[in-house]
Amino acid sequence: MPNAAKLLTRSLSLSMIRSVLLRALTVFVISNFTSAQSPDPFDGHPNLYHADLTRYFSSSQAENDARRRLAQTTDAYLQTAPWIEDGTAARLDEGARLITDWMRHRVYCRAQASRDITDKPAKTCANEANDRYSVLLSFVDAQLQSKAMQGLSSTDIDHFGLDRYRYLIEQARETAAHGLSPQSQHIADLLTDPVLEGLTDRYDATERNLTAEPLETKDGKLDPIKDASKLAHSSDRAARKAGWEAKQQAYSVHGELFAATLIDIAREETALAKLCGFASAPARFYARRLQLTEPQVHSTLDAITQHADVLKDYQRVRAEQVSHVTGIPDVRSWDMDVSSGYDPNPLPYAQAKAAILKALAGLGPDYVAQFTWLLEPKNGALEIASGPNRESGGFSLGYSAVPVMLYMDGFHGSLTETSTVIHEGGHAIHRKLMNEVSPYYVNGPHFLFEAYAILNQLLLWDELERESTTLAEKAYYQERFLDTVSAEVFTSGEEGILEQGIYDGVAAGKINSQAEIDNLNAQILEKYELFASEEPTLRSGWMRKNLLFEDPLYLVNYLYAALVACKLYEMDMAHPADFQKQYLTMLREGFDMPAAELLKKNMGFSLDGNQLLDGALELMRDRTIQLKHTYDLMMKH
């Protein structure tokens, strides 16, 4: 399972996109096969599935030499300040070249470090490149925040040849509006960084050391923490229930500690937000990550709550099917992973590739050509064959003018892995399409990156459903489609409301204990979850959501990612030819304007308002009816 969440640091490295897959996969019916049981996925040629790193540097020595020279040039660049208006365009151009060069080192070294996590020099190099990249971006930003630059009129911007950097200058103005003086920033960092890091570490350490009494099952002794997945898929209902409850109990023993940690994080973030001139921590994070105001996000969250029955309907259909298949009259959370009765077989790479390319046909021949290039091992962009000491998870690498690659810890043909290829590969292709974009404009709000990758996943479920040969298989992929949409729209919606509620409550002094967080969560779950009233332990489920602790107010990103993905999907289904042209143009453009404007200009829809939500709800309703129909047919046969 991708482990990107753990890797992402608080500083949110701009070139790293957290994988939304992480969540989607938790609702998969996990297949029982392992790599040992599956046939060789690479048809006897695993060595072809390692990336060709000479696309970046001819050798490690060459990389190292180039890096030392680049460090010198960078030092010299950083010493020339402040900038004068007349020379700014040239300084920005030079900064862009340096950033690109550092990213080439980063990609090369990160690839090496991921292939072999014991490769210390590679790790050091990747860290150095990351640091240099951040320093360069901050330096450029600081120069653009100077009085002289802030005073430039639109005519001045044209006059000094800065037109292509107009949005960069605007962004610096916005940062300046909420920025602290360097001295205040330094003090704030000294005071808050260690506290926030300490709180996150405390959560991680507590979670890592959770223990539970082993359970006697007909498959032998199973540990509710380590064997959670095995227990969840056990054919023994009592074992599923005991496993489910024991795992939550293991968290709940530390409930007050988890609550105190989360409340302290909320207090710190609230103070930081106020220091920067925001009304609240949510206002600060929404502005930065979604480019939306707090009332705008509120309105979307309220609207989702009004339609929570759409989620309950889907859950009910699934629960009824479980009841039909198993004979269990009172289905509960721990029974929900049993339904279609289908378990996918591993796909050899060649077959997975063919399915992926067919799935992507809806995005048009240009997109498919790009993906075909990526998936062809001789092009050297795939790093997916297993080996010792590999970093776990999957991600893409690449940058403006730096070739892309797709990394996975291994590929054995599982559905999870095929889905990772189309998701992370989607990120890689997006980067590739932005290859000519200025390095200042290849990063944008994460939710947009994720929206594009989720769209690919939806197309994959559709394709696998089309290729299905039995009703059970068809139902299985219909469930995957619905799980993806419901997890991203509704679960993220619930989480967004919970997190907003916690921050509001903490700021108002109304949330001070575990019971108060549990109560808030219980009110939300009551509206959304089919089993909320029968299963009171569900209300403590927030303790298991590590992003609440590791990346405050991030979860709502998934909601917007899903809403955009559903809208893109709908447009693609309705008018594929128009969609393909507009979509590719948007992907190639990069982020030279705010996300909402980018979507409006290229795709014609806006991010605000409830129109996006209506589309996603309709998709959920339609697909739930289809799934019900498939279940009915299964019953007749």
Ligand SMILES: [Zn+2]
């Ligand atoms: Zn992703």
